[in-house]
Structures are given as structure tokens and as C-alpha cells.
Amino acid sequence: MISIRDLTVRYGGTIAVDHLDLDLPTGKIYGLLGRNGSGKTSLLSVLASYRRPSAGTIAVDGVDPFENAELMGRTAFIRDTLDVQQQDRIRAVLDFAAALRSTFDRGYADKLTEMFELNPRKRVSALSRGQRSALGVVLGLAARAPLTLLDETYLGMDAAARDTFYRELLADYVAHPRTVILSTHLIGEVADLFERVVIIDRGRLVLHEDADVLRGRGVTVTGPAAAVDAFVAGRTVLSVQSLGGVRAATLYGGLDDAETARADAAGLTLGPVGIQDLFIHLTGAQR
């Protein structure tokens, strides 16, 4: 269990993470969703012991990971600015990682390198953006770290490469269970991989929920404006759109059978809301 209590991360005058409380059971694939600047990367940096919190505590099974050799050795943090030496060839980068990480699987890394069509003799500085992302994925997956943090790693890869990434992530996760936290602001296609979703906005926790439960949480109610207004009164409304006499409201919170029947009777149409849309509404409403 990763326990985060009252975590605050400050950069000078800016607060990136604001008194965050979060408990993350290990062994799951988490989607960490947040807009740009929401504090995702800062949170991950603290989890990876890349920085100390400004305030608050973080514990992995009760132990503070900062400068703890065992915990740091079991954590892999892959961020978009790859922490590799630019002049190194890919092969050297992998050799380096394999020498330092006890959990690193060099054979798997080679297999992934081939899958992503990377030339091991090519230098990091000569890689395209998509290839750099692919290298990040190779490092992240082959590390087989019990705590794997991937910060928007797959952005920059083309659709085919992304597909390979999802496939491999899922397959390797099943074969070698570990805690994976995928941070992103583009949910779309990767949402099916999450077991749990954590949404952060402006450094604060918005939501921490089972992905499938979240999928049932939103509902759109469409129909004549008056009927819609009557139906949604007293509920959490995320957004409303009107066109002529027709109104569409997005509600947060599921409807039970009785309420669904009422909606039908009132001539309203109900529709589902995807995680992406829920995310947009939950983090955009205040702006």
C-alpha cells in the first residue's frame, strides 16, 4: 500500500500538489489523469524519490522511500525528458540499466527494442520523438520494477507503436504483476487498461475510483428543456447544453431503475458518459 498523507509540493510561490491524501493498494494499473499543470508529474516525482515533499508524508508499506536503497531500486520513473545520456547508443543505455537494476530483464529489453523497430546502434540524440518515447517504454517495461511510473510516456508514438505498448504492458503486467501508474491527459484508448482512476486537478485530488464504477457514474439526460430541468433538479450537474428547445444535461452519479423509469416516462433520453468526458467535465467546470 502506498500511503500519501497531506502531501504538498511547492516550487517557489507555486503550489503543484496541495495537501493530497491518497491510498493506493499495490499491484494494480492506475490511470493518473489530470490536465497539464495539474500536479501529476510532481506527484510522481515524489513517489519516485526524485524530490522531497515540501510538506506531508509518503510511505510504501509504511516506509519512506526517499533515499531508501531497496525501495528506490524497485521503482522506475520514466518521464518525457528521458534520463539517459544523449551520446549513448541505445545498446549502451540498456547495458547501463541492466547493470544497475537487479530486476532489469535484458532479454526482454532486446525483444521490445525489436518490436518497436529501434536500432540498438543508434544514438539517443539521433532518435525521433516517437523513437524516444518507444525507448522510454522499453526502459519502463524491461525494468520490471514493482512500482512503475510512466509519465505520458507513450505520447509521441504513432498509433501502431501505441498499440504495441498497450499489448505489451498488459501482457507483461499479467505475467509479472506490479503496480503501474500511467499518467496522462489523453485518456481515450488507454482507459480500458486501468483498474483504477485517480483524477487530480490543480494539485488536489478530485476522485479515486474503480475504473468500471466510474464508467457507470455519468449519464446524459436529453429532452425538452423544461422536462430536463425538472428531472435534474437537486442533482450534481456537470454541464448543460441547449439548442432551441432541446436541452442536454450531463449528470454525475448513476440512476437507479426507478429513476430511469421516471426519465422514460417524462420523455427524456438517457445516454452514457465516457471516462474522457467525465474527466473533462470534472476538471473543467470551475474554469
Added chain:
Amino acid sequence: MILVAKSLARTYRPVVLWFLCAVAVIVAAVSIVAARVSDTGFGFWLITSGHATKWWLLIMGILLFATYLKLYVANGVTRHDFLLGSALFGGLTAGGFAVLLPIGHGIEQLVWMIVGTPPAGYPAFSAAEAVREFGHYLPIELGFLVSGAFIGAAFYRFAWWAGLLLILPGIMPALAADALLGGVGADPPAARGLPYAGALAVSLVVTVLMAAMIGATMRDVTIRRTAG
């Protein structure tokens, strides 16, 4: 810690070998030319490699923090293990250079004796001289290593202008060692204020103090995002 030292050694083994070969070749070439031109009054090998190795270590020290710290932490190594491991690697390399310098001197003298006679004023080599050279070069090598590391750490940890300001205290270990103990291998070593024991003590104190400061500042440094 050992893992870090071994990893650094693996990275730099080829570099160090090439470096030393290059120095040896240059020294040999220049010696041959200089011998024709005049009577040199100094040991060419010592001067050249003495300078080359200490600047090499200075740059190595800078690189430890400019380049390597983040690579090691990114691969699961604690800052503590990195600091100790690179200190071990740096110390051993400095020691290695300090041993190689007198050995090279001996070889150079041997070559001179085979070729003819060493030029006038050439520093004589002996076992005692070798030990003396080692004892003088080791603190210099260490001083330059720590100076480089201090400057590299300062620029990594603080803003660029603070880094610039910290260059002044940063060069102290190198400066002190050079001033107090340098010049070995030069024709009559310049008179210094302190006898060897005192000079060694002062140099080591400054070096160790600065090294401790590096450790204290960098043991919880943030691993920033560095572009690319």
C-alpha cells in the same frame, strides 16, 4: 556503492586508456623534438601528464553531477550510494594517476638512458623520488577532482548565477594543492612556505572539507528535468 564505482569504471576504462596513450605519445614526440632543440630542465612526462591528469579529474568531477547523478538515480540508485560510489571511483582513479606518474617518469628516464643521456637538469628518478612524486601528486589529483565535483554540484543544485559565484570557493582545493605541493618534477622545486607535512595537511583539510560540503548539499538534491 560498489555497483556505482564499478559502473563508472566500466564507462571510463576505455576513455582513461585512450587518454593515457595519447599523453604518452605526445610526450614521446615532443621529447624527441625538444631534445634536439635545447636542454630541457624538466621532466616532460611529469609536466604534461601531471597537468593533463589533474584537469581530466576536474572535468570528471563536474560531469559526475552535470551528467551522471540523474542517470544513476533514474536507474534506482540512491544519491547516497552515488556519492560514495563516485568518491570511491574518483579516489581510486586519482590514486591510480598518482602511481602512474612516477612510473612514467621512470620509464622516461629509462628511455633517455637507452637513447643516450638525459638532458641536463632532468629530474633524476629513484625509488625515493618516486615516493615523493606520489606523495605530492595524490593530493593534487584529489584536489582537482573535488574542485570539479564542487563546481558541478553547485551548478546542478543552484541557479546559474549562484553556480558562478561558487566557482571561487570551488577552486580552493585545486588551488591550494597546486600552490602548496605543485611543481614536483620541475627544476629545483620552488621554495614554499610549508614543509611537506604541513602542506599535505592543509591541502587535505581543504579537500575533505569541500567534499563534505558536496555530500551535505547533494544528499537530498532534487533530480530536475533536464532538457533532453
Added chain:
Amino acid sequence: MWFDDRSPIYRQIAEGIKDDVLSGALKEDEQVMSTNQYAAFYQINPATAAKGFAQLVEEGVLYKKRGIGMFVSPDARRKLRAERRERFFTDLVEPMLAQAKLLGIGVEEIVQHLEEKR
């Protein structure tokens, strides 16, 4: 993506397998894919797949043979048919009649249409 991301996937999984049982694509006492295989095939999280299967076990559509895997229950088809039959009238026929009323289509017109299809 095979699944609609907008409603709970475990429910979609359960419905999908029920459809297969009803259509005969999955026969009674036949072994179904393991949850991990299922997750890999459809590219979804294994825990989500497990939840869908757990629901089916609870409803008696699937049963587990320890150490071997999940199998379709021997009377799954009959049970599902009965369940769907019930829902047929409430979920399909009633709404159809309501719609017909809205459009002014009389019951006799509907019956005549059905006669032709007999």
C-alpha cells in the same frame, strides 16, 4: 476497442458471454477463456474481466472447476432464455406499443403485420 468505454465494461463482458451462450457459440459445459486470456484478447484490465466473470458465476451462467478454469453451466442456456423472455416483453414489446400509440398505429395493424410474418 471492442468495448464501449462509456458504460461499465464488466457488464458488457457479461452480456457478451450471455449472448454467445444463447446463440450457441458457447456450448454448455464448454470451457471459456481464462480471465487473463480474455483480458489480453480484448485488451482490457484483467481485474475488470475477472469482475465480469465473477458476475456470471454469481448468476449461475458459469461455474469454476478448481485448477482447470471456467465452464458454461449445464443449464445456462435454458436459464438465460427464460430471463431474456421475461425482459422481451418489458424491454421490447411494451416500448414498441408505446411508440405505436404515439404514431397512431393501431394494435390491429400490428397484428396484421405479424400475421404476414408467421
